[in-house]
Structure formats: structure tokens, C-alpha cells
Amino acid sequence: MMNFNEKTLHKESIYEGRIVDVSVHDVELPNGKTSKREIINHPGAVAIIAVTSENKIVMVRQFRKALEKELLEIPAGKLEENEEPENSAARELEEETGYKTNQLTKVTSFYTSPGFADEIIHVYETDQLFEGVTYTDEDEFVELVEVTLDEAESLIKEEKIHDAKTIFAVHHIKQQRAQANLKND
Amino acid sequence: MMNFNEKTLHKESIYEGRIVDVSVHDVELPNGKTSKREIINHPGAVAIIAVTSENKIVMVRQFRKALEKELLEIPAGKLEENEEPENSAARELEEETGYKTNQLTKVTSFYTSPGFADEIIHVYETDQLFEGVTYTDEDEFVELVEVTLDEAESLIKEEKIHDAKTIFAVHHIKQQRAQANLKND
Numbered sequence: 001m002m003n004f005n006e007k008t009l010h011k012e013s014i015y016e017g018r019i020v021d022v023s024v025h026d027v028e029l030p031n032g033k034t035s036k037r038e039i040i041n042h043p044g045a046v047a048i049i050a051v052t053s054e055n056k057i058v059m060v061r062q063f064r065k066a067l068e069k070e071l072l073e074i075p076a077g078k079l080e081e082n083e084e085p086e087n088s089a090a091r092e093l094e095e096e097t098g099y100k101t102n103q104l105t106k107v108t109s110f111y112t113s114p115g116f117a118d119e120i121i122h123v124y125e126t127d128q129l130f131e132g133v134t135y136t137d138e139d140e141f142v143e144l145v146e147v148t149l150d151e152a153e154s155l156i157k158e159e160k161i162h163d164a165k166t167i168f169a170v171h172h173i174k175q176q177r178a179q180a181n182l183k184n185d
Numbered sequence: 186m187m188n189f190n191e192k193t194l195h196k197e198s199i200y201e202g203r204i205v206d207v208s209v210h211d212v213e214l215p216n217g218k219t220s221k222r223e224i225i226n227h228p229g230a231v232a233i234i235a236v237t238s239e240n241k242i243v244m245v246r247q248f249r250k251a252l253e254k255e256l257l258e259i260p261a262g263k264l265e266e267n268e269e270p271e272n273s274a275a276r277e278l279e280e281e282t283g284y285k286t287n288q289l290t291k292v293t294s295f296y297t298s299p300g301f302a303d304e305i306i307h308v309y310e311t312d313q314l315f316e317g318v319t320y321t322d323e324d325e326f327v328e329l330v331e332v333t334l335d336e337a338e339s340l341i342k343e344e345k346i347h348d349a350k351t352i353f354a355v356h357h358i359k360q361q362r363a364q365a366n367l368k369n370d
Contacts, residue, residue: 004248004255004326014200015207017223020301022200022207027250035324037250038202040225042301063189064299065212065222070189071299078300108341111348112297113304114249114256115263116205116227121349139220141189156293163296164306164349171356178363 004030006037019043019078020117042119046089047076049107049125049169050099056146057173058129059166060096063141072145072161074169076121085122093126096142103128107172112164121165125172149173189215191222204228204263205302227304231274232261234292234310234354235284241331242358243314244351245281248326257330257346259354261306270307278311281327288313292357297349306350310357334358 006027015022021041029035050058063070077092079085086104094100104124112119147155152170155161161170191212200207206226214220235243248255262277264270271289279285289309297304332340337355340346346355 004246004328006248006250017209018221020207020223020225022205022225024202025250029324030326033324036203038205039251040205040207040302041251042298045300061189063191064296065191065210066224066226066301066303067296067299071296073299076300108352109344109347110352111249111252111256113227113302114252114258114348115230115261116251116304117225117298117302118251119298119301139214139218141215143189159294162294163299164353167293167295167353168349168356171353171360174360175356 006030006035009034038116040113040117040119042078042117043081044079044085045076045119045121046079046085046092047074047121047123047165047169048089048093048104049074049123049172050093050097050101050129051125051127051173052129052146053127054146056148057152057169058093058097058099059145059147059152060142061145062143071163072155073163073166076165086124089122089124096140097144098131099129100131101126101128110168123165123168123172149177191215191220194219223301225298225302225304227263227302228266229264229270230261230304230306231264231270231277232259232306232308232350232354233274233278233289234259234308234357235278235282235286235314236310236312236358237314237331238312239331241333242337242354243278243282243284244330244332244337245327246330247328256348257340258348258351261350271309274307274309281325282329283316284314285316286311286313295353308350308353308357334362 008025010026012024025037075096107123109122193210195211197209210222260281292308294307
């Protein structure tokens with residue numbers, strides 16, 4: 001395996017924000033030349049695949065300023081400082097949807113935009129939900145939406161669901177049910 | 186459906202880079218209060234699900250400075266100015282892997298990090314590959330890796346494949362083959 005490491009020769013901090021930090025690195029490339037890398041640092045996030053007792057997938061509709069439009073997504077949020085991802089997932093689920101759970105299973109973690117950002121999403125799942133209380137962050141406005149797997153697949157086809165973590169969630173549930181059906185055959 | 190729009194009261198441009206622009210918006214929330222939104226603007230990207238005549242998935246290993254490590258990903262790259270996504274996909278595929286194609290089918294488009302960035306990835310697929318010439322950007326170093334679907338699924342389980350678009354690609358191929366098998370049964 002070749003070594004493609006890019007050593008930072010100089011790092012300029014551009015911005016330290018509430019959620020993201022921005023920096024530009026002058027790097028030495030494997031061929032000895034130099035280049036610039038624009039890097040966004042993010043605290044990481046959690047997302048929750050939650051399925052109700054009626055087999056519906058729990059989603060939230062919210063306005064995304066970066067896109068200037070509303071998206072339909074699975075519940076998610078950024079990690080608070082020193083917060084364990086699993087605790088963060090339980091907290092975000094309740095804040096955004098009102099559902100509580102005491103049984104979260106880790107599904108996987110993935111990077112969303114490795115070309116320029118270090119954001120990683122830790123994904124958890126549960127089908128053990130009970131009613132809690134919604135109390136979103138004071139600057140967060142979300143609407144609970146519950147959809148069947150068939151509805152979710154149609155929304156993906158129509159590109160009405162079109163964010164990476166939510167498409168992942170729908171694929172994951174579909175594969176899980178397909179495997180359960182195989183076992184029952 | 187409630188209206189959650191967040192009107193920009195003031196926009197401060199923080200950085201205009203080669204790949205990303207960074208700005209901070211003071212916004213008016215639905216409840217009349219104000220908040221800040223940190224926004225990363227990105228030109229958008231393409232990713233290619235390419236399958237060889239031996240049924241292997243074409244991937245590339247490359248160093249990702251934002252993560253300070255190498256990732257195994259499907260071929261991808263950012264849109265150049267005024268470039269049609271399909272042309273971009275064909276170009277990136279050849280640049281990164283040496284494979285040419287004249288038959289790309291659109292799969293879907295999705296946002297990667299809607300909480301803070303407007304990056305959208307347009308995903309194309311092809312199983313019609315012929316040999317071209319690799320000529321990566323002068324600051325890009327990639328290694329071609331071809332894996333079977335089984336190998337790719339194991340790599341996801343081990344979190345050795347762990348970026349959103351590549352997991353999407355593997356799920357997509359798996360579902361496609363499952364459907365083809367159903368038809369053949």
C-alpha cells in the first residue's frame with residue numbers, strides 16, 4: 001500500500017465558531033510539491049433510526065438554513081462537549097420527537113464529507129419507544145413525521161428524502177426486514 | 186405544515202476559498218427570536234458506482250486531510266464551474282481509476298451534511314467500463330482498489346469503509362442484485 005500522507009507545513013486558523021472551525025493547511029504532497037487544504041472541523045453528530053410499535057419510521061421535518069429549504073430527516077444532532085454518543089442519541093431523539101428510549105443499539109459510524117470536513121455521524125437504532133416530552137433547543141423548530149417503509153422508499157425515489165443519513169436509515173431497515181423474512185421462510 | 190423559514194437579517198462572509206465559502210448568518214427564527222447559523226457553501230460533487238465485468242466494485246484509497254487518514258471510497262470529486270454532473274462523473278471516474286465509460290445512469294442525489302453545509306452529491310452508476318488513462322489532478326493521489334460485494338459488506342461491518350456515499354453504493358448494489366435474483370427465481 002502506498003503512503004499518501006500529507007504533512008501540514010503551516011496551518012492558518014480562519015474561524016472558530018459555535019459549531020464549526022475552519023482552517024487552511026499548507027501541505028506537502030507525496031511528490032514533494034505543496035498544496036492547500038481547506039478543512040472544516042465539526043464536533044461529530046448522532047442520528048437515530050427509531051421505529052414505532054406500528055412499524056413506522058420516526059422522522060422530523062425542519063428548515064435547513066444551509067439549503068434554504070425544509071428537509072425530512074431521521075432525528076439527529078451534534079455531540080455536546082464530553083457527551084457520550086449514546087447519551088446524545090437518546091437526548092436528541094427525545095428533544096426532537098418526544099419519544100424516549102432506554103434501549104439504543106449502535107448501527108455504525110460514517111463520515112459525511114471526507115473531502116473537506118471531519119464530521120462523523122454515529123448511528124443508533126431502537127424499536128423500543130415510549131412517550132416523553134418534546135423540548136427542542138430554543139433555536140430549533142421541528143415537526144414530527146412518521147412514515148412506513150414503503151412511503152419512505154417512495155420519498156427517496158421522488159428525491160423528497162435526500163440526505164445521506166436518512167437514505168442510509170431506510171436502506172438499513174429494508175435490509176433488516178428482508179433478512180427477517182428470509183429467516184421466517 | 187408549519188413554516189419554519191429562517192430569514193437572514195445579516196450575512197457576514199468569513200472566507201472565500203478554493204473549494205468552500207464560509208459565512209455566518211444572523212437569522213430570525215419562527216418565534217421572532219434571533220440566532221446565528223454557520224454555513225459552508227460547496228460547489229457540489231459527483232460519485233460513481235462502477236462495477237467491472239468481474240462484478241467487482243471500483244474504489245479508490247486516498248488520504249483525507251480533514252480526517253488525517255486514508256479512506257476507501259467510491260470514485261468522487263467536486264463539480265467544476267459550469268460542468269454538467271454527468272460529464273463530471275465520467276471525468277472523475279477516468280481521472281481516479283483509469284476506467285472510461287460512455288454509459289452513466291443517474292441513481293440519485295443527496296445532501297451530506299445539511300446541518301451546516303450545502304454539499305450535494307449526484308450519484309451515477311455504470312457497469313460498462315473500458316480502459317482509459319489515469320491522470321489525477323496534480324495534488325491528488327489515489328490507489329485503485331476493486332472489491333466484491335461480500336468484501337465490501339465485510340469492510341462496512343469492520344468500519345473500514347465508513348463514508349456515507351460508499352455505504353450508499355454498497356447498499357444500492359446489494360438491493361439491485363437482490364431484485365435481479367427475485368426476478369430470476
